[in-house]
Amino acid sequence: MIETIRFWAIVVLVVLGLFFTFVSAVGVLRLPDVYARSHTASQTDTLGAGMALAAVALALGWQNATIYTVLLLFFVFITNPTAAHAIARSAAETGIEPWTPEEDGNTGQSQTEGENR
Amino acid sequence: MADRRVLVPLSESVTVRQTVSYAVQTALADDVDPAEVQIHLVVAVPYEADLPEGQDKIEFATSLLERAAAWVREDAGSHSHSLTIETEIVGDQEYLFGPRDYAKAFAAYADEHDLECVILDPEYQPGATAPMLQPLERELDRVGLRYDEAPVERSARHERLVGPGSRSRLFAMFLISYGFYLTLGDPTYTFDLVTGAAVAGIVAVTLSHVTFTTAPTLVGSPLRVVRFTLYIPYLIWEIIRANLAISLVILRPSMPIDPKLTRVNARVRSGLPLLALANSITLTPGTLTVRANNQQLIVHSLTQVARDDLFEGSLERAVRFVFYGREAAATATPKERGDAEVIGGEEL
Incomplete structure (x- = not known):
């Protein structure tokens, strides 16, 4: 009984992790500029990797390697925002202005559609 | 024979006061005639003076020089009337960039005024750039100007090995690294316990003052x-x-x-x-x-x-x-x- 629950919990976690990684990939392709893309790139690390690592921890059961998995997740949670911030900051230093819908009115709309194609 | 004519580059650091006082002490050592002693205080400004930010720097440098001159008179005591104090801002006509430019500027100044030695502040840091001391010493060697590093006690950034707060840092760092080591290793295995203690000891001694900006407390x-x-x-x-x-x-x-x-x-x-x-x-x-x-x-x-x-x-x-x-x-x-x-x- 418990084994079955564990099995399905692992499956659900892996599928959710895949889902968020997929969404993140879609977001990177669809969103208009570097800042907006940084938002969604972090999804892969937080919930994508998070769910997958949780599944790994569950699958391994109670042993040393499980602790490593949790530690791994902890470090991912520290490094991911640092990297996202570094990218956004260097974009700001380079002088890239964030894309806003009002600013360019109709062109903004067409830009979004351009990304949709 | 100590140096009678010294150049002291100043910057706003925690040890600038001690550096000035050391310069005065060495220059006045061995009962010399104070009239021979010349102490030149200089502040190097890294920007051209006609820029707005350069103007700020100049004002800042002037106030630092005034304070430093007062310190020299204070330290010289009864000799303060006979010795010569010169203050000068260098680099306001050019753009000082790296340690090489600073060394050249100091050497030019020392040549002009016939100075023998530079007294360096170990925390010397003109502008907002990275630590300057070692590259500056190397460049001073290249231009052939003698220098002497002032022996100062630093309290803020480089704490002594044992001092207030450093013991708790050491202890906390040891516990954290030992705990981490044993988490990765096996806490029941004697070999891991011994090597872990050694590694944690080394980590605590070398890194404890880097890790904590404020000393950890027992409850907080x-x-x-x-x-x-x-x-x-x-x-x-x-x-x-x-x-x-x-x-x-x-x-x-x-x-x-x-x-x-x-x-x-x-x-x-x-x-x-x-x-x-x-x-x-x-x-x-x-x-x-x-x-x-x-x-x-x-x-x-x-x-x-x-x-x-x-x-x-x-x-x-x-x-x-x-x-x-x-x-x-x-x-x-x-x-x-x-x-x-x-x-x-x-x-x-």
Whole structure:
């Protein structure tokens, strides 16, 4: 009984992790500029990797390697925002202005559609 | 034979006072005729004087020189009337860039005034650049100018091995690294216990003063760790919520995004609390910290919902709870106290 629950919990976690990684990939392709893309790139690390690592921890059961998995997740949670911030900051230093819908009115709309194609 | 004619480059450092006093002591040593002693105090300005920021620097340098001249007179005591004190700003006619430029400027000044030796402040740091001492000494060697490093006691940045606070740092660092080592290893295996203690000892001695900016306390620090572990589930919950919201936005064919830059003045101390807050903001999809200058965060937000959450300041309250306790957490939201606003891209 418990084994079955564990099995399905692992499956659900892996599928959710895949889902968020997929969404993140879609977001990177669809969103208009570097800042907006940084938002969604972090999804892969937080919930994508998070769910997958949780599944790994569950699958391994109670042993040393499980602790490593949790530690791994902890470090991912520290490094991911640092990297996202570094990218956004260097974009700001380079002088890239964030894309806003009002600013360019109709062109903004067409830009979004351009990304949709 | 000690040096009678010395050049003392000054910068605003914690040890500048001691450096001046050392220069006076060595120049006046061995009962020399104080009339022969010349102490030249110079401040090197890294910018051209006609720029606006150069003007600030010049004023700053002048005030430092005035103070330093007063120190020299104070230290010289009864000799203060006979010795010569010269103050000068160097580099205001040129653009001093690296240690080589500084060394050249000092050498030119020393040549002009026939000076024998440079007394260096170990914390010498002109401008806002990286530590200068070692490259400057190398360049002074190249231009053939003799230098002497003032023996100073540093309190702020380089603490002595045993001092107030350093013992608790050492102990905390040892515990943390030992704990980490045993987590990765096997706590029941004697070999791991012994090697872990050795490694933790080395780590504690070499890195404890780097790791902690403030010395850990017996009650406060464990309490913060406990509150931090309470914070993690809350943060994960926030991350999941924000992830779902952003996923929906991205997957909607119309993609209703409304990206804007916002400025939020956070009510947390610089350093670790600000890092925790900025990191948490970036971890939640939909908000991304672009800049963090002291308490001022420039945050890029992807949707109106994410922006509202940010302005509600729930993460800020949680971080305040972790670092300052429960009472501090009950504070006004950034929106209520007017610390949150939407800004244009040109203000980056």
